[in-house]
Amino acid sequence: MLxxxxxxxxxxxxxxxxxxxxxxxxxxxxxxxxxxxxxxxxLVELLRETDGIRAADGTPVVWAADQLVRDGDLLVVGGCGGERFAYELADPAAGILLKDRVVGTDLADYVVRALGPDTERSW
Structure with missing residues (x-):
């Protein structure tokens, strides 16, 4: 817990x-x-405090609870266009993924990178 x-x-x-x-x-x-x-x-703790997060430009960083999607072995929690950010269901503790790369060591790391300046984003 945070x-x-x-x-x-x-x-x-x-x-x-x-x-x-x-x-x-x-x-x-x-x-x-x-x-x-x-x-x-x-994710549950985040959703209890705010049902979704959008970046300053309106990009959905974390979707609302009713927008979350299961895609095969992934739980997609945010993104738009071709970018879909997800937990791997087999190992949610592995971090947040974009395609096959870890873009956040955990949900907090991903949220900070996604909301921070472009220089903090590694994707």
Whole structure:
């Protein structure tokens, strides 16, 4: 569990961020039922605080609970166009992936990189 809140992390990196209310327990349970799997703990904690995150340019960094997608062995949690950021279902602790590369060692690392200046993005 984080020592600080997800809102604190997001606002520290992107102070002008507008955050939505958190997803309800019912919405998270509905997503898990629809996807047929439990969501990773860090994702659940984030969704409870803010149901999705968008970068300053509007790019969806983390989708809302009702937008999460299971794609084969991946749980896609964000992105747009050709970029899809995902957990590998076999090993969610391996980090957040873009195609076959790790772009965040965990969800917090990915969120900080995605919201930070372009120089922090390694993808």
């Amino acid at each position: 020592a600080v809140s997800w809102r604190d992390i997001i606002l520290a990196v992107l102070p002008e961020a507008t955050l939505s209310g958190g997803a309800s327990g019912q919405a998270i349970a509905a997503a898990e039922g629809r996807l047929g799997l439990p969501l990773p703990h860090d």
